[in-house]
Amino acid sequence: MRAPQPAARRRPPPPRPSGPSGWTLLMIFLIAVLVAVAAFPTFVVLAAGLVPAAVASMIDETPERDFAACVLAANFCGVLPSLADLWWQGNTLVRALAILSDPFSWLAMVGSAALGWGLALAIPPLIAGLLAVVAEQKVRRLKAYQRRLVEEWGEAVAGGAGDEVMAARAAGRIADAGAG
Numbered sequence: 001m002r003a004p005q006p007a008a009r010r011r012p013p014p015p016r017p018s019g020p021s022g023w024t025l026l027m028i029f030l031i032a033v034l035v036a037v038a039a040f041p042t043f044v045v046l047a048a049g050l051v052p053a054a055v056a057s058m059i060d061e062t063p064e065r066d067f068a069a070c071v072l073a074a075n076f077c078g079v080l081p082s083l084a085d086l087w088w089q090g091n092t093l094v095r096a097l098a099i100l101s102d103p104f105s106w107l108a109m110v111g112s113a114a115l116g117w118g119l120a121l122a123i124p125p126l127i128a129g130l131l132a133v134v135a136e137q138k139v140r141r142l143k144a145y146q147r148r149l150v151e152e153w154g155e156a157v158a159g160g161a162g163d164e165v166m167a168a169r170a171a172g173r174i175a176d177a178g179a180g
Contacts, residue, residue: 041096045086048100049079052113071116078112081105 036043056071082105089095099105149157 041091041093044096049109067120070120071113074116075113078109
């Protein structure tokens with residue numbers, strides 16, 4: 001008779017790829033083909049103008065793709081005036097190539113993408129710093145409240161600290177962790 005075998009260890013599932021799913025890529029491809037067929041000059045301006053957003057999408061390795069989304073939104077805002085000019089002046093390939101040969105159009109498209117990168121890189125550290133300051137203020141308020149409680153109710157409400165710790169703290173041998 002055989003000894004019972006231990007249960008087979010289950011392997012964790014492989015990590016999901018961080019890029020867009022196959023369906024998302026298929027939908028983007030179908031929309032691009034539809035725009036290319038229905039409005040080729042618009043497709044030309046979009047394809048050239050959104051290159052910075054495509055590069056940001058390839059570079060961004062975060063699972064949420066925050067940088068790519070920020071750069072895409074800003075880059076699209078920079079391409080939109082060129083598209084509006086194209087549509088108002090007649091949606092022709094000659095006009096699309098004239099827009100793409102204009103340095104100010106490129107300045108708007110690439111400059112807005114650079115602004116998107118700047119926002120994506122600058123805002124998270126600013127928010128983290130703000131949250132750290134808010135947390136420090138909350139700790140100070142709670143420490144002050146704890147001191148008032150200890151003054152009113154005595155050392156017994158100090159969070160279960162032993163008599164030795166409280167005596168050492170009172171004598172100044174142990175610094176208060178929240179002081180400062």
